[in-house]
Amino acid sequence: xxxxxxxxxxxxxxxxxxxxxxxxxxxxxxxxxxxxxxxxxxxxxxxxxxxxxxxxxxxxxxxxxxxxxxxxxxxxxxxxxxxxxxxxxxxxxxxxxxxxxxxxxxxxxxxxxxxxxxxxxxxxxxxxxxxxxxxxxxxxxxxxxxxxxxxxxxxxxxxxxxxxxxxxxxxxxxxxxxxxxxxxxxxxxxxxxxxxxxxxxxxxxxxxxxxxxxxxxxxxxxxxxxxxxxxxxxxxxxxxxxxxxxxxxxxxxxxxxxxxxxxxxxxxxxxxxxxxxxxxxxxxxxxxxxxxxxxxxxxxxxxxxxxxxxxxxxxxxxxxxxxxxxxxxxxxxxxxxxxxxxxxxxxxxxxxxxxxxxxxxxxxxxxxxxxxxxxxxxxxxxxxxxxxxxxxxxxxxxxxxxxxxxxxxxxxxxxxxxxxxxxxxx
Amino acid sequence: xxxxxxxxxxxxxxxxxxxxxxxxxxxxxxxxxxxxxxxxxxxxxxxxxxxxxxxxxxxxxxxxxxxxxxxxxxxxxxxxxxxxxxxxxxxxxxxxxxxxxxxxxxxxxxxxxxxxxxxxxxxxxxxxxxxxxxxxxxxxxxxxxxxxxxxxxxxxxxxxxxxxxxxxxxxxxxxxxxxxxxxxxxxxxxxxxxxxxxxxxxxxxxxxxxxxxxxxxxxxxxxxxxxxxxxxxxxxxxxxxxxxxxxxxxxxxxxxxxxxxxxxxxxxxxxxxxxxxxxxxxxxxxxxxxxxxxxxxxxxxxxxxxxxxxxxxxxxxxxxxxxxxxxxxxxxxxxxxxxxxxxxxxxxxxxxxxxxxxxxxxxxxxxxxxxxxxxxxxxxxxxxxxxxxxxxxxxxxxxxxxxxxxxxxxxxxxxxxxxxxxxxxx
Numbered sequence: 001x002x003x004x005x006x007x008x009x010x011x012x013x014x015x016x017x018x019x020x021x022x023x024x025x026x027x028x029x030x031x032x033x034x035x036x037x038x039x040x041x042x043x044x045x046x047x048x049x050x051x052x053x054x055x056x057x058x059x060x061x062x063x064x065x066x067x068x069x070x071x072x073x074x075x076x077x078x079x080x081x082x083x084x085x086x087x088x089x090x091x092x093x094x095x096x097x098x099x100x101x102x103x104x105x106x107x108x109x110x111x112x113x114x115x116x117x118x119x120x121x122x123x124x125x126x127x128x129x130x131x132x133x134x135x136x137x138x139x140x141x142x143x144x145x146x147x148x149x150x151x152x153x154x155x156x157x158x159x160x161x162x163x164x165x166x167x168x169x170x171x172x173x174x175x176x177x178x179x180x181x182x183x184x185x186x187x188x189x190x191x192x193x194x195x196x197x198x199x200x201x202x203x204x205x206x207x208x209x210x211x212x213x214x215x216x217x218x219x220x221x222x223x224x225x226x227x228x229x230x231x232x233x234x235x236x237x238x239x240x241x242x243x244x245x246x247x248x249x250x251x252x253x254x255x256x257x258x259x260x261x262x263x264x265x266x267x268x269x270x271x272x273x274x275x276x277x278x279x280x281x282x283x284x285x286x287x288x289x290x291x292x293x294x295x296x297x298x299x300x301x302x303x304x305x306x307x308x309x310x311x312x313x314x315x316x317x318x319x320x321x322x323x324x325x326x327x328x329x330x331x332x333x334x335x336x337x338x339x340x341x342x343x344x345x346x347x348x349x350x351x352x353x354x355x356x357x358x359x360x361x362x363x364x365x366x367x368x369x370x371x372x373x374x375x376x377x378x379x380x381x382x383x384x385x386x387x388x389x390x391x392x393x394x395x396x397x398x399x400x401x402x403x404x405x406x407x408x409x410x411x412x413x414x415x416x417x418x419x420x421x422x423x424x425x426x
Numbered sequence: 427x428x429x430x431x432x433x434x435x436x437x438x439x440x441x442x443x444x445x446x447x448x449x450x451x452x453x454x455x456x457x458x459x460x461x462x463x464x465x466x467x468x469x470x471x472x473x474x475x476x477x478x479x480x481x482x483x484x485x486x487x488x489x490x491x492x493x494x495x496x497x498x499x500x501x502x503x504x505x506x507x508x509x510x511x512x513x514x515x516x517x518x519x520x521x522x523x524x525x526x527x528x529x530x531x532x533x534x535x536x537x538x539x540x541x542x543x544x545x546x547x548x549x550x551x552x553x554x555x556x557x558x559x560x561x562x563x564x565x566x567x568x569x570x571x572x573x574x575x576x577x578x579x580x581x582x583x584x585x586x587x588x589x590x591x592x593x594x595x596x597x598x599x600x601x602x603x604x605x606x607x608x609x610x611x612x613x614x615x616x617x618x619x620x621x622x623x624x625x626x627x628x629x630x631x632x633x634x635x636x637x638x639x640x641x642x643x644x645x646x647x648x649x650x651x652x653x654x655x656x657x658x659x660x661x662x663x664x665x666x667x668x669x670x671x672x673x674x675x676x677x678x679x680x681x682x683x684x685x686x687x688x689x690x691x692x693x694x695x696x697x698x699x700x701x702x703x704x705x706x707x708x709x710x711x712x713x714x715x716x717x718x719x720x721x722x723x724x725x726x727x728x729x730x731x732x733x734x735x736x737x738x739x740x741x742x743x744x745x746x747x748x749x750x751x752x753x754x755x756x757x758x759x760x761x762x763x764x765x766x767x768x769x770x771x772x773x774x775x776x777x778x779x780x781x782x783x784x785x786x787x788x789x790x791x792x793x794x795x796x797x798x799x800x801x802x803x804x805x806x807x808x809x810x811x812x813x814x815x816x817x818x819x820x821x822x823x824x825x826x827x828x829x830x831x832x833x834x835x836x837x838x839x840x841x842x843x844x845x846x847x848x849x850x851x852x
Contacts, residue, residue, distance in 0.1 A: 028509070028550015029520040036517045077502055080776050083454070084510045091462045094455040124454020349513075350506050 016055055016230050017402040023224055027405055030223055031349070031412070038415035040349040042085055042173065042194040046407040047357075048342045049329035053272055055402060056233050056329050057410035058279070060209055061286060062199045063177040065101070066355065067115035068108070070345060074353035075119065082123035085348035090171050090192050096125040097162065097169035099186075101176050102133040104152065107145055114144055116175060119347075128167050130155040132176060132183050139165075160190040177201045179285055179318060199418055201284045206324045207237040208421055213413035220409055231406055233327035234262055237283065241323055243312035249301050252280065255325045257297035263327050274330050283322035285314035293328060344407035351404040442481055442656050443828040449650055453831055456649055457775070457838070464841035466775040468511055468599065468620040472833040473783075474768045475755035479696055481828060482659050482755050483836035484705070486635055487712060488625045489603040490771060491527070492781065493541035494534070500779035501545065508549035511774035516597050516618050522551040523588065523595035523617075527602050528559040530578065533571055540570055542601060545773075554593050556581040558602060558609050565591075586616040603627045605711055605744055625844055627710045632750045633663040634847055639839035646835055657832055659753035660688055663709065667749055669738035675727050678706065681751045683723040689753050700756050709748035711740035719754060770833035777830035 020027065045064035046057045070078070086093060098120065100113045113129065120127045131140075131152040142150045153164045162172060162185060172186070172193045178200025186197060198204070213232065221228035236255040241248035256278055263276035275295060282290035290311050294300055303311070312320050333340040333356070344354040446453065471490035472483045496504070512519060524546065526539045539555065546553045557566075557578040568576045579590045588598060588611060598612070598619045604626025612623060624630070639658065647654035662681035667674035682704055689702035701721060708716035716737050720726055729737070738746050759766040759782070770780040 025520060025547070025550050025552050029518075032509075032513060032517045032519075032550070035513065073499065074502070076500070077506060080503060080506055080510075083458075083776070084506075087458060087461065091458045092455075093458075094451060121451070124451050124458070126451050350509070 014052055014055075016053075016226070017399060019224055019226060020402040020405050021398050024401070026223060027220075030220070031408060034412055035349050038412060038419065039088075040346075040411055041199070041414050041418065042089065043345075043347045044411050044414055045343055045345045046410040048344060048403055048406060050332045050342065050403075051274075051330040052332040053270055054230050054329055055406055056231050057213065057406060058233060058326065058329060059206075059286075060410045060414050061177075062195050062204070062414060063101075063175050063286075064345060065109055065112045065175070066343065067119065067345070068111035069343075069355040070115070070353035071355075075122070077350070078119045078347055078352045079122040081347035081350035081352050082119055084350070086123060086125070086171075088348075089194065093170035093192070094124075094126055095167060095169040096120055096127050096171045096173055097130050097164065097167070097191075098127055098173050099130050099132060099155075099176050100152075102131065102135075102180075104131075104133065104135075104140075104142055110142055110144055110150055113150060113175065114148065117150070120173070125171075126167075128153060128164055128169075130162070130164050130172075132185070155185055157185050157189075160188065162186060162189050162191065174200070177286055179314070196418065196422070198421055198423055199414075201286060202318075203284075203421070204417075205283045205322065206281070206326075207235065207283055207322075209410075209413060209417045210235045210324070210326070212416035212420065213410060215416060216409050216413045229266055231409065233329055234259055235324055235326040238323050238325065239321070241321055243303065243308045243320065246303075246308075249303075252300045252323065252325065253297040256280070256294055256300055259325055259327060260295075260297070277328035279326045279328050280311070280323050281326065282311075282314045282320040283324045285318065285320075290314045290320050290323075342403050344403055346407060346411050349408070349411070351407060354400070354403065354407075440478055440481075442479075442652070443825060445650055445652060446828040446831050447824050450827070452649060456646070457834060460838055461775050464838060464845065465514075466772075466837055467625070467840050467844060468515065469771075469773045470837050470840055471769055471771045472836040474770060474829055474832060476758045476768065476829075477700075477756040478758040479698055480656050480755055481832055482657050483639070483832060484659060484752065484755060485632075485712075486836045486840050487603075488621050488630070488840060489527075489601050489712075491535055491538045491601070492769065493545065493771070494537035495769075495781040496541070496771060496779035497781075501548070503776070504545045504773055504778045505548040507773035507776035507778050508545055510776070512549060512551070512597075514774075515620065519596035519618070520550075520552055521593060521595040522546055522553050522597045522599055523556050523590065523593070524553055524599050525556050525558060525581070525602050525612075526578075528557065528561075528606075530557075530559065530561075530566075530568055536568055536570055536576055539576060539601065540574065543576075546599070551597075552593075554579060554590055554595075556588070556590050556598075558611070581611055583611045583615075586614065588612060588615050588617065600626070603712055605740070622844065622848070624847055624849055625840075627712060628744075629710075629847070630843075631709045631748065632707070632752075633661065633709055633748075635836075635839060635843045636661045636750070636752070638842035638846060639836060641842060642835050642839045655692055657835065659755055660685055661750055661752040664749050664751065665747070667747055669729065669734045669746065672729075672734075675729075678726045678749065678751070679723040682706070682720055682726055685751055685753060686721075686723070703754035705752045705754050706737070706749050707752065708737075708740045708746040709750045711744060711746075716740045716746050716749075768829050770829055772833060772837050775834070775837070777833060780826070780829065780833075 041062055043064055045061045045066065047059040049056055049058050098117060101109060103109060117127050129150060129152050131154060136152050136154050138154060140152045142152060144150060155162055155164065161168065169191060172189065172191050174195060178197065179202065181202045182197050182200060186193065217228045217232040221231065236259055238248055238251040238255055259278050260276050267276060277293055277295045280292050280294055280300065292311060314320060331339050331341055338358050340356040340358045342354055342356055345352050467488055469490055471487045471492065473485040475482055475484050524543060527535060529535060543553050555576060555578050557580060562578050562580050564580060566578045568578060570576060581588055581590065587594065595617060598615065598617050600621060604623065605628065607628045608623050608626060612619065643654045643658035647657065662685055664674055664677045664681055685704050686702050693702060703719055703721045706718050706720055706726065718737060740746060757765050757767055764784050766782040766784045768780055768782055771778050
């Protein structure tokens with residue numbers, strides 16, 4: 001059984017959560033009309049922060065890597081959502097090519113691929129794994145901790161199609177975030193490629209996502225008649241950064257300062273005693289690389305070598321030239337003194353589960369998705385779709401419903417973002 | 427927790443079930459393409475019989491009445507399926523009018539309505555209950571066993587819309603099978619009425635359903651390269667029956683005889699030792715009224731008064747003028763000597779759960795849905811969507827997957843049936 005997150009979840013449902021629960025039919029209706037206008041991404045995961053006074057997404061991953069951390073009780077939900085997604089994307093599909101990340105030695109990640117493969121197979125697809133890695137020149141079997149294995153096969157291009165030996169897929173599903181750039185072998189293929197190439201981190205920018213989220217949050221806040229700041233972290237952007245050469249420090253300090261000033265004003269408005277902070281992170285990329293937590297503008301001036309190194313390079317050795325400066329959202333949730341950050345998983349428009357990233361030895365104002373930091377995943381115990389308006393205020397499914405709503409706002413923002421960033425010549 | 431159905435389910439997965447599991451991706455692909463051509467009914471339940479050598483639907487209910495018997499663990503599946511259905515049927519809907527049966531004193535049925543209302547509400551709808559009963563002339567509160575209540579309100583017609591006081595629904599969901607006829611108040615309404623009026627038992631005929639099932643079963647059998655008899659019970663029809671006046675007995679005896687002859691031939695072909703039997707039941711209607719089990723044609727000649735009374739009237743006092751004579755399928759499943767019949771529930775195209783109708787004091791060749799007979803519902807313990815090809819042959823989810831497949835064949839037949847019986851002037 002999944003353990004209770006006692007410390008994280010015994011608090012009463014907060015005013016904001018209660019408003020979300022009370023407005024449930026209106027919210028679901030609003031989402032339905034939104035999804036008619038905007039196709040959701042095939043899947044996604046959202047990192048949330050619950051500060052008590054504020055519940056907001058801080059990151060949106062379009063290539064989710066933790067399907068193995070979901071409660072297996074939710075697998076039927078994942079399968080059903082996948083079937084619904086397939087029906088729209090490609091009802092005629094029977095072969096799906098799954099392209100994972102290249103880091104084949106990370107057994108946590110491999111378990112994610114196995115879990116994802118399982119879900120896709122249960123939805124009735126023939127699934128095979130194709131690798132972008134140059135090291136995979138022939139079918140290569142990788143052992144999983146449970147004794148099963150994954151067979152990685154080399155991709156090959158034939159005309160406008162990408163294939164494996166004896167396998168011609170109708171759908172190509174990326175679970176590789178393309179941090180290293182768009183691989184030529186996938187460029188211009190005629191198959192249904194999900195998510196699209198421009199959703200990969202070689203072109204995607206967090207500031208585009210959070211600009212789209214501004215639109216979504218504003219509309220949702222109007223629907224609920226709330227201050228959109230309660231669900232939306234402020235952010236700014238700095239271009240032309242070069243941490244090694246100390247270029248852009250001044251811009252960074254200015255943006256940090258203006259953001260802290262705006263946050264301070266909001267904290268004053270709501271009588272919040274916490275200390276404001278901001279997160280500076282690479283505008284593209286994932287895995288918590290290139291991230292720092294800042295409480296004063298002076299901290300970003302004159303970084304030492306270690307800090308500069310940490311900030312200047314992200315996954316796949318890509319250099320950082322742009323950063324997002326994002327309002328830090330304190331985390332209200334903890335488990336036995338460890339900070340707990342909820343991560344919500346979605347397939348198509350459906351919330352299919354989630355887990356807590358539980359991090360010992362980290363403060364409530366730090367980044368929980370840091371490189372090399374091991375976190376304990378704690379699967380959500382209940383689904384996110386069953387609020388009970390009449391229930392006690394600390395009824396667990398009600399908190400999870402609110403989390404599912406805010407996660408879907410970020411998913412909707414991702415839809416807008418993908419639309420708005422579609423290359424012109426496509 | 428839901429108890430294990432030990433006796434019912436410890437047997438090994440049978441050859442037919444194994445073939446279904448092995449063909450899973452092909453089956454799911456086939457269903458996807460079928461649903462592109464044929465819209466599934468909004469919901470339905472299917473009574474299955476597993477004879478070991480044969481697994482077949484024996485009844486298909488388009489107004490399912492046992493949502494309260496499903497495992498609550500599956501509620502998220504029900505909610506998600508409802509959301510998918512709404513998205514297609516009426517993404518703009520926020521108000522749903524649910525029209526239940528008129529028998530307001532049956533507390534089992536009221537619990538079904540409450541469970542259904544809960545699912546619809548969790549999918550984000552404002553749900554109110556409108557009654558077709560002449561007794562409901564003002565809002566009437568009915569107490570449920572758990573202390574909650576249902577508020578039944580009188581329907582009213584305004585122009586081409588049906589409404590409640592202060593409530594204008596976009597969707598009208600029938601959970602009333604219209605055995606008493608099509609109510610004028612619903613005729614020609616402009617709202618989305620689901621299922622359509624002609625799916626009600628005042629016009630629906632079981633033989634139309636099983637004719638459509640013949641088409642579906644033939645195509646599916648071809649896909650799996652099996653004898654379609656393994657999933658399809660033979661049937662015949664007799665018109666111009668009047669049990670009270672002993673009209674039509676001869677036709678009945680002939681059909682019973684020819685059916686038994688055909689079944690006997692199949693039993694011989696497959697080396698089956700059981701005694702063949704047929705079920706004679708009203709061609710329209712539900713609740714197991716007007717049903718008899720027959721092992722020889724002579725049994726339908728010269729019925730005594732009690733038998734004639736039993737056969738001649740079904741629900742709402744409707745007289746029986748047509749019957750379906752259907753091959754009886756032995757039930758292989760039992761629980762502590764009680765016969766167990768699986769019932770599978772679907773919303774839109776998705777299997778969302780099921781339960782066993784467990785009937786003490788009934789033989790494996792009798793009707794388990796008889797009037798006045800109380801059955802024990804036993805919710806399925808796992809979902810129907812997670813087969814495991816590599817698992818042990820008695821792995822529970824594999825049996826349930828096969829049940830879900832055959833139930834969906836009946837659902838697809840219902841889609842065809844509804845298409846084929848749509849009134850010409852609509």
